[in-house]
Amino acid sequence: MLGREFWSEEDLSPLTMASETHTDEQDLFRRLQDSSDDASLHFDIGLLLWNKQQEEKAAQHFILSAKLNPKNGESFKYLGHYYRLVSLDTQRALKCYQRAVTINPDDFDSGEPLCDLLDQQGKDTLEVAVCLEASQISPRAFWAFRRLGFLLVHQKKWSEAVQSLQHAIRGYPTCADLWEALGLAYQRLGRFTAAVKSYGRAIELDNKMVFALVESGNISLTLGQFKKGVEQFQQALEILPDCVPAQFGLALGLLSLANDCINLGAYQWGASLLEEASEVARESACSFRNISCIWKLHADIQLAYARCNPWIEEVQQLESNKEAFSASINSWRKTCFLAAGRAKFSYQRALHLSPWQANIYSDIAVTSDLITSLSRNYKQDLSARRQLAEKMSIGALLLEGHNYEFWVALGCLSDHNELNQHALIRGLQLNVSLAVAWGYLGKLYLKVDEKQLARQVFDRARSIDPGLALPWASMSAESYVSKESAPDEAFESCSRAVQIMPLAEFQIGLTKLALLSGHLASSQVFGAIQQAVQHSPHYPESHNLHGLVCEAQKDYKSAATFYRLARHAVSIGSESNQNSHIRDISINLARSLSKAGKAADALQECENLKKEGPLDEEGLQVYAFSLWQHGEYDLALSVAGSLASNLSSMKKASVASSICFISRLVYFICGLDAVISSIIKMPKELFQSSKVSFVMSAINALDGQNRLGLVVSSTRHFLKYQEEISRMQFLIALGKLVKNGSDCLDIRSGIAYLRKALHMFPNCNLMRNLLGYLLLFSEELNNGHVATRCCNMDNPDMSNQEGLKSAYDIHGAGAVACYSTGNNNPKFTFPTCAKKSSSHPRAIKSLQKCIHQKPWNHDARYLLVLNYLQKAREQRFPQHLCRTLNRLIQAALSNELYYKTELDYQYRHFQLLLCASEISLQCGNHTSCITDAKKASQLVLPDNYLFFAHLQLCRLYAMKDDHLNFQKEYARCLELRTDSHIGWICLKLMECQYKLEIDSNAIDSSFEECIKRDGNSWNMWMAVYNLVRGVNLLQKRDLVSAEEFVAHACSLAGFESCLFLCHGAICMELVRQHNSPHFLSRAIKSLTKVHELSLIPVPFASILLAQAEGSLGSKERWDRTLRLEWYNWSQEMRPAEVYFQMHLLARQLNVGLSFKSSTESSQSPHRWVIRAIHMNPSCMRYWRVLQKLME
Amino acid sequence: MKLGGIKSVDNAHDDSVWAVTWAPATATRPPLLLTGSLDETVRLWKSDDLILERTNTGHCLGVASVAAHPLGSIAASSSLDSFVRVFDVDSNATIATLEAPPSEVWQMRFDPKGAILAVAGGGSASINLWNTSTWELVATLSIPRVEGPKPSDKSASKKFVLSVAWSPDGKRLACGSMDGTISVFDAQRNKFLHHLEGHFMPVRSLVYSPYDPRLLFSASDDGNVHMYDAEGKALVGTMSGHASWVLCVDVSPDGAAIATGSSDRTVRLWDLNMRASVQTMSNHTDQVWGVAFRPPGGNDVRSGRLASVSDDKSISLYDYS
Structure with a gap:
């Protein structure tokens, strides 16, 4: 009966239903006719009609269904929907929903509208009860938890809310609102990290969550993470540009960030942040003009800006321009003043909006106090302003009399001491x-x-x-x-x-x-x-002190600038004792100007000062000094004289410095004698200071007649500290060097003195280094090794003492000073200088260390080049070393330092050019070799050095067989002459090597003249020279005379194994040629000597000795000595001949049935020969022996 | 925060170790430690046991600086003869050899994106920028001379540039000189901006804070570590405590601490909030030339590592937490 009308075909036709549904529907109604009291059937039909929006009819079915089956929550739900949406009967709707929820607490669809209805009617408690009930019945009633959570949050029951929300989130893990609410609950509970996490999740789920962003920003600010907070607020503002809390938060965050910067002292940074913050706050305040706290924030920002805004100017431009300086100060002051004014206005607006806020009164008080201090006519309206500040702080107190901070504010801002004290004590009474x-x-x-x-x-x-x-x-x-x-x-x-x-x-x-x-x-x-x-910047003292600090850091130029600024500041300011300040500052200025080397300016300053009144002792010193700098010696002396006349009235400390100054000035202007006579005239009781003692000693050291001896010895009692005493010893040693009055230094006595002094002060690196330097300087044999040993490298001196030699320098120089090449790596050559052992590679490394520490140190770079050259020479100039060396030299040569005209730099330039030339020579590049050598020869240097440039050219031309040029250069060498023995020896060697027919007596006589000058090493040099002569004769095949020369050399230098080896070899050759037993015994004598003398096994000596002994017929000895030869060679260098000799020994064994197990027995003679051939296949002799052995 | 010693390798090189850096992790391997030494080699070490991975030779003089590309695959080493060798970290294949006159290469750093290699130009008073794809010199940033027309004096050698640092955003480049000044450049426009003053002895090491492109730390021979606001030209903090030259400084990846090495043979850890030294490690027996925090990345992200190298030929590794 019920559904008849609905069942017409016309009604169905507009619905877009599949024909199957059609049949379903028809089927449902058919079944309803069969069993009209089937609740589920009614429900299904109701649902069907509900979906077809025929709500009235659907409702009838639902009612029937509910009546028939009151346990079916679903029908109540739809009934609820019906009453709520269609018939608008709230009461019934509520009842139906309630029923539905009681039957099925998980039912989201009825729970939600139920709560909405309750909410509309304002029945909060009922709503909570419903949700609570549902949530208690079923843990899966997530809607209820969610609702409950939100309600609890609304009711500010934070901890309960957290539980509900957490539960709800299990059901709706992607609900951003829930996360947001949870975050809020946590935040209110003070669990900030949890809150930040929850907010973060909410933002992750939905990036438009402004509230979550703002709140997490607030939390960041609370936690002091201002930077993060600022970013979050900025993000929020991107989503919602007008969001006031976000604007407020951003401005606050920037202010806090700025405060951090200001506390560090980064004022400019802080100011730029504050400008940004102020912009945000101002915009916000202007669009919402009635929010007090934003105005207050803006005022806070402006106040902070007024306090921190730094005065930053290019001081160089203001230095000479007082007006510009004054204008700059004024504009700075004005900026601050305006900011403070803006702060005051904003505070007033805030106060106007919420006049009950006591702290704003006190803020205004503080601001007006700041304005007072910034205003230009400070004195005039001081009292009026002060009164304002006082009044405002009292205003704050009237509102909140129990707030101790306001009492403190009053205590600071009031002008009356009594009131101040009272206020502070009241504050303390409130909070002790x-x-x-x-x-x-x-x-x-x-x-x-x-x-x-x-x-x-x-x-x-x-x-x-x-x-x-x-x-x-x-x-x-x-x-x-x-x-x-x-x-x-x-x-x-x-x-x-x-x-x-x-x-x-x-x-x-x-x-x-x-x-x-x-x-x-x-x-x-x-x-x-x-x-x-x-x-x-308006305070002269700050500029003056800035100048002093710069001066202490040796930046005199900027110091002068700051002193000038200080003077401008004084003249702008209105202080009473202007003149005395200006005077002090001007003396500072003059001093730093003279230190910066601007004598004329300093002089000008001093003269200006002098016009205004007599100078004090410091002023006089500066005056005299700048006069001297400027070249006005007479005036300087007269000023010094007036300084001297004041001596008696000075304090003790300034007496010493004045005396030192006067003595030095007189020495520089009038010379030694004048200063000595003036010192003798001075009363002796003034000399009681270590400083004076140093100056006196230095002057006395220059004086050959020791006129100040008494004075010096009396002042030395005032040296107290160990370091002072050792430095004095150093000075005395330097004195010994110059004492004798002649042109050259008295190195020997210097060394002797230092040796003694070092015994007393073994820790004094200063003395060690000087001793090392002097030892190197003395050019004595072996002194180089002593020098490197006396300098301490373990604790290199970090201080930057210019002009003094460091341990690195000594080591580097010592390593190249040794004439003999050779290192501890026998792969390349046989070391002949036993003392040297391993110092050389160490020197290269220590120089690199030095360069690494002070890469601007050109001494070390120069020494590195020399050491590297030495290394390259030892290794016979391998390609890679040459390349590195070439780069080092080219870089060094391009340094402008070496174009200076001082002898020292010119000499180094010269050396570097010769190095370059040598490297080009070794690489086969003759052209650049010649250019470099020629360049070297054109430098302005003493002939003594230039000799070597021509010597190098000689070598080159000789190699190229360019006789004409060779002759020319050779003649030039003879003409220039040198003090260096090695130069003559080289020349001599060359003379014979290239078979020149020149009058060699010239060289002989020059050489003898040269070695006469130093006694100690005469023997050694003569021996070497004789050796060279001998070698020359060898070249000419005159063995007998050669033997004579070398024998002479041996007798002169009886400690040099090489000479003996040479002699032995010549004797053996003579024996071979002339067969004279006389030479044989000589040879044996010399060769045995070689054995005794040499610390390192010398090759060839044993083989020659064995030959000699063999010729004498002593087979046993021959055997033994020959075997030694094997061990004299390092593995890499053994020549084929040694292998061949071993074959002889091995053969001997085969014949003589020796049972000794030794090297030669390890292999058969025939294998030894094969190895020899392998080493040198070109020697026919070995092949022949092999052939014989094979047979 | 604190440092705990993990491992120390004595005689890690045959001579003084001068330079250290971390090559960041790549997909195939964890971060590697690179060290350069006076013995003319660069060595690669596997953390944490400091197992020697490889020894690179090829320099003719001591290695003064090593730098690693932010991606971890490329590194560069420079020696006193001013050859810069750029090589593949994993295969040791030479990628490029950059040449400059001796004394015109000192410290090197790759920019945060890895597009440019900045080389402190030593005696040339400039920074050279090399393009890392073509290996061509793209720019030379010269420090303008403060002294006017005074060509004599040693003014050329006074501005010897020792150290260089990139800001984390790659916009700024700072270099430290021998006279104690620090120069800041705009790296995008290749323009000199200003000097930072306060040191009066050589500045051997510089590093920007990883979080704040304004904060710059400097280590100087005057024994102080300075903290600058590099934009505002302001000295915002000094940390003193070392008894001698401060040779190196590095900032921890979390930006909360810095480590310094000094000629007084110690490594110090400084808390930036307290601005005070919180720990002093004195396990080295000679001056400490390099300290380096391991960059974050790789498998064990959480554990911080600090490496230090010294003239005593040793490498030390610490845990930073």
């Missing part, structure tokens, strides 16, 4: 552990000169909060004034204060203390004073 209040109270007591009280109060403040800057600063100021403790202690406390709070006053104080305690060059002070200048 208020360190700030204690601190200000202390400051107040200091102001009224109650030192005892002040100290007690400060101590209390410090013990409550050691992180408060003020007590530290006051303590240092106090200890500085009272001069009780060392300046170091005051400096320490002040530096702590500055570290805690970079206030300009503290920083200036720190610099002053640094001046007293000698910390002026420390970088902490440099940073502090730089920041102080940025904050108080």
Whole structure:
């Protein structure tokens, strides 16, 4: 009956139903007719009709279904839907939904509308109850948990909310709102990290969650992660540009970030952040003009800006232009002033909006105080402004009288000491552990000169909060004034204060203390004073101290600039004792100008000063010095004279420095005699200082007659410290060098003195290095090795003492000083200089270390080139070394240093050119070799050195067989002459090698003349020369005379094994040619000597000896000596002949049946020969022997 | 934060070790430690046991600097004779050889993207920038001379550039000189910006904070470590405590600490919040020429590592936590 009308075909036709559904429907109705009380059937039909939007009819079916089966929640749900949406009967809807939920608590579709309805009616408690019930019945009723969670959040029941929300999230893990709500709950519970995580998840799920972004930004700010907070706020603003909380948060975050920067001292950085923040805050405040806290924030930002805005200018441009300086200061001040003004206005707006907020009153008070201090006519409206500040702070107190911070504010801002004290004490009564209040109270007591009280109060403040800057600063100021403790202690406390709070006053104080305690060059002070200048550019003291710090860091030019600025600042300022300040600053200026080498400017300054009044001792010194610099010697002397006349009235410390200054000045202007006579005239009791002692000793050292001997010995009593004494010894040693008055240095006595002194001060590197240098300088045989041994390389001196030789230099130079080539690697050559052992490769490494430490050190680079050349020579100039060396030399040559005209640099240039030439020669590049050598020969140097350039050219032309040029260069060499023995020896060698028919007597006589000059090594050099002569004769096949020369050489230098080897070899050759037994015995004698003398086995000696002994018929000895030869060679260098000799020995064994197991027996003679052939297949002799052996 | 010694290799090289850096991890291997030494070799070490992976030879003088590409596949080493050798970390194949006059190559650094290799130009008072794909010199950033027309003096050698550093965003390039000044350049426009003052002795090492492109740390022979606001030209912090030259500085990947090595033979760890030295390691017996934090990445991301090298020929590895 019910569904009849619906069943017409027309009604169905517009519905887009599949024919199957059709049949389903028809089927359903058919079945309904069969069993009309089937609840589920009614429900199905209801659902069908509901879906076809025939709600009324559907509802009838649902009612029937519900009646028939009251346990079916679904039908109640749809009924609920019907009443709610169609018939708008809320009460019934509620009941139906309630029923549905009770039957099936998991039913989201009825739970949600139920709660919505309750919500609409404002029945919150009922809503909560429903959700609670559902959630308690079924843990899967996630909708209920969710609803409950939101409701609890709404009711601010945070901890319950967290539980519900967590449960709900299990059901809806991707619901961003739930995460957001959870985040909020956590945040309110103070669990910030959990909150941040939840918010983060919400943002991950939905990147438009502004609330989550803003709140996580707020949390970041709370946690002090300002940077992160700022980023989050920026993100939020990208989504929603007008979001006020985000704007507020962003501005606040930037302000906090800026505060961090300012606390570090990065004012410019802070200012730029504040500008950004101010922009954000201003925009926000202007679009929503009625939010008090935004105005307050804007004001806070402006106030911070007014405080931190740094004065940054290109000082060089302001230096000479007072007006520009003044304008720049004014514009800086104006910027700050305007910012403070803006702050004040914004505070007022904020106050206007919420006049009950007491802290804004106190903010205005602080701001007006700042404005007062910034305003130009400081004095005039001081009282009026002060009154304003005082009044406003009282206003704050009237609103919140129990707030101790306002009491402290009043205590600081009021102008009346009594009121201040009262306010601070009230503050302390409210909170006794208020360190700030204690601190200000202390400051107040200091102001009224109650030192005892002040100290007690400060101590209390410090013990409550050691992180408060003020007590530290006051303590240092106090200890500085009272001069009780060392300046170091005051400096320490002040530096702590500055570290805690970079206030300009503290920083200036720190610099002053640094001046007293000698910390002026420390970088902490440099940073502090730089920041102080940025904050108080109008204060002359800051510029002056900046100048002093620069001077301490040896930057005189900028120091002068800052002094000038300080002077401008004084003249702009309105302080009473202007003149005395200007005077002090001008003396500083003159001093730094003269130190910077600008004598004329310094002089100008001094003369200006002099016009205004008599100069004090420092002024006189600077004046005299700059006069001297400027070349006006007479005037300088007269100024020094007036300084001397003041001596008696000076303090002890300045007496010493004045005496030193006068003596030095007189020495430089008038010379030695004048200074000595003036010193003798001075009263002796003035000389009681170590400083004077050094100057006197230095002057006395220059004086050959020792006129100041008495004075010097009396002043030496004032040397106290070990270091001073050792330096004095160093000075005495230097004195010994110059004492004899002649042109050349008296090195021998210097060395002798240093040797003794070093015995007393074995730790003095200064002396060690000087001794090493002198030893190298003396050019004695073997001294090079002694020099390297006496210098200590383990603790290289880090200090940068210009002009003094370092241990590196000595080692590097010592390594190249040895004439004999040879190293400890017998792969390349046989070491002939036993003492040298392994110093050479070490020198190269230590020089590299030195270059690595001081890459600008050209001495080390130069020495490295020389050492490398030595190394290359030892290794017979391998390609890769030559290439490196070439690069090093070319780079060194391109250095502008070597184009200076000083002899020292010219000499190095010369040496480098010769090195370059040698390398080109070894690489076969003759042209560049000749150009380099020619370049070297054209340098302006003493003939003594130039000789070697021509010698090199000689070699080259001789190699190229260019006789004409050779003759020319050879003649030039003879003409130039040299002091160096080795030069003559080389020339002599060349003469015979290239078979020149020249009058060799010229060389002989020159050489003899040359070696006469130094006695000690005469024998050695003569021996070498004789050897060369012998070699020359050998070339001419005159063996007998050669033998004579070499024998002579042996007798002169009886310790040199090489000479004996040479002699032995010549004798053997004579024996072979002339068969005279006379020479045989000589040969044996010499060769045995070789054995005895040489520390390292010398090759050939044994083989020759064996031959000689064999010729005498002593087979046993022959055998033994020959065997030795095998071991004299290192494996890489054994020539074929040695293998061949071993074959002889092995054959001997075969015949003689020896049982000794030795090297030669390890292989058969025939194998030895094969090995010999393998080494040298071109020798027919070996082949023949092999053939014989094979037969 | 704290350092704990993990491993130390004595005689890791035959002579003084001068340079150290980490080659970041690649897909196929964990990070490697690269060291350069006076013995003319560069050695590669596997962390944490410091197993010698390979020894690269080929330099004619001591190796003064090593640098690794941010991707970890390429590295460069330079020696005192001013050859820069660029090589493949895994195969040791030479990729390029860059040549400059001796004394005109000192420290090197790749930019954060790896497109440019910046080489401190030593005596040339400049930084040379090399393109890392063509290996051609793309720019030379010269420090303008402060002194006016005074060609004499040793002014040329005064500005010897020792160290170079890239800001984490790659926009700024700073270099430290022998006279103590630090020069900041705009790396994108190749323009000199300004000097940072405060040191008065050579600045041997520079590093930017990984988080803040404004914060720059410098180590100098005057014994101080400075913290600069490199944009605002302000000295914002000094850390003193070393008894001698500070030779090297590196900042931890989390930006919370720096490590320094010094001629006083110690390695110090500094807490940047407290701005104080929190630990001193004195296991080296000679001056410490290099410290390097391991960059994040690879398998064990969490554990921080610090390596230090010294004149005593040894390498030390520490755990940083």
